[in-house]
Amino acid sequence: EVQLVESGGGLVQPGRSLTLSCAASEFTFIHYYMAWVRQAPKKGLEWVATISTSGTTTYYPDSVRGRFTISRDNAKSSLSLQMNSLKSEDTATYYCARRHTRGAFWDYWGQGVMVTVSS
Amino acid sequence: DIQMTQSPASLSASLGETISIECLTSGGISNYLAWYQQKPGKAPQLLIYGGRSLQDGVPSRFSGSGSGTQYSLKISDIQPEDEGIYYCQQGYTYPLTFGSGTKLEIK
Numbered sequence: 001e002v003q004l005v006e007s008g009g010g011l012v013q014p015g016r017s018l019t020l021s022c023a024a025s026e027f028t029f030i031h032y033y034m035a036w037v038r039q040a041p042k043k044g045l046e047w048v049a050t051i052s053t054s055g056t057t058t059y060y061p062d063s064v065r066g067r068f069t070i071s072r073d074n075a076k077s078s079l080s081l082q083m084n085s086l087k088s089e090d091t092a093t094y095y096c097a098r099r100h101t102r103g104a105f106w107d108y109w110g111q112g113v114m115v116t117v118s119s
Numbered sequence: 120d121i122q123m124t125q126s127p128a129s130l131s132a133s134l135g136e137t138i139s140i141e142c143l144t145s146g147g148i149s150n151y152l153a154w155y156q157q158k159p160g161k162a163p164q165l166l167i168y169g170g171r172s173l174q175d176g177v178p179s180r181f182s183g184s185g186s187g188t189q190y191s192l193k194i195s196d197i198q199p200e201d202e203g204i205y206y207c208q209q210g211y212t213y214p215l216t217f218g219s220g221t222k223l224e225i226k
Contacts, residue, residue, distance in 0.1 A: 037163075045155075045163065045206055047215040061214040095162055102169055104210030105153035109162035 002027045002108040004096045009113035012086055022079040022096030022110055029077035033099035035106060036070060036081045038092035046092075049081060050099070064090075086117045121146050121209050125218030132197045133226045140221045142190045142207035151211035154183055154192045157220075158203040167192060168210075199225050 008020040020036070036048040049070035050059040058070050069082040079096055093114050097106035122145035132138045142152065150170035155163035165174045167183035170190060180195045194201055202225045207218040 044220050045157075045208070045217045047217070050213075050215070059213050100153075100165070100168055102172070103151050103153075104215055105165060105168045105208065106163075107165050107168075107174065109164075112162055 002098065004098065004108060004110035006094065006096050006110045006113035009094065009115045011116045011118065013119050014087060014117055016086055017082070017084045018086060018115060019083065020081040020094055020096075020113060020115070022081075024077040024079065024096075024098070027098070027108075029072075030074040032101075033104075034070075034072060034079045035097045035099060036079075037095045037097050037106065037109075038090075039095070039112075040089075040092040043092075048094070050104070051079070083115070086115075088117050091115060091117045120214055121148060121212060121216050123207055123209060123216050123218040125207055125221055127221060128219070129222040129224070131224045131226055132194075134197055134199065136197045137193065137195045138197065138223070139194075140192045140205055140207075140223075142185075142192075142218050144188045144190070144209055147187050148209045148211035150186060151209055152183070152185065152190045153208045153210060154181075155206045155208065156201075156203050157206065163206065166205075194223075197225060201225065 003025045005023045035050040051070045055072045067085045093112040095112045096110040098108040100107040124143040152170045154167040157163040171183045205221045
């Protein structure tokens, strides 16, 4: 069974940085685009970042572009999200997700990790 | 950006009933549309992709249809475990965007 396990969340002050990690297993990681999707408390889902199989191409929405960086280590089957200049509106549960082979949808998700940005 | 307008925001259904949830997009997305179910405290689960393709393991009570800018999710023979929030999402162009969600309550 595909497994995605996030880690690295916690409480961080505004303006500081935090890095999330996602450990992938039970599938051939290098074959799949990967992504981060977040959900603010009691709110809907928001796509945060996508990375290509090789890691050479990345995509971000305007809300995080220039502050967040997605990366991957195919040798370790791991995904990361470096978050800089954090704002209170970045407070959310962050999910690591595997992109479906048939399009930019997500067929497997991690359990999520909470990030709280507050002074 | 493609805006996703999902309706209704909430609905209540009885066991065995059939319901539909609608998703309108601000531009054509060529069936690059997915539906997810999310239960409290859990990650979303993919139900439908490509507008109408059923994800492996999802009961056939769930079906998707639509084209262009109008899509819908139908749930037939509603069961207690169908309670949750349903989201549509377009995978046609970046930025990838979601609908605001539909909360389904089982009476």
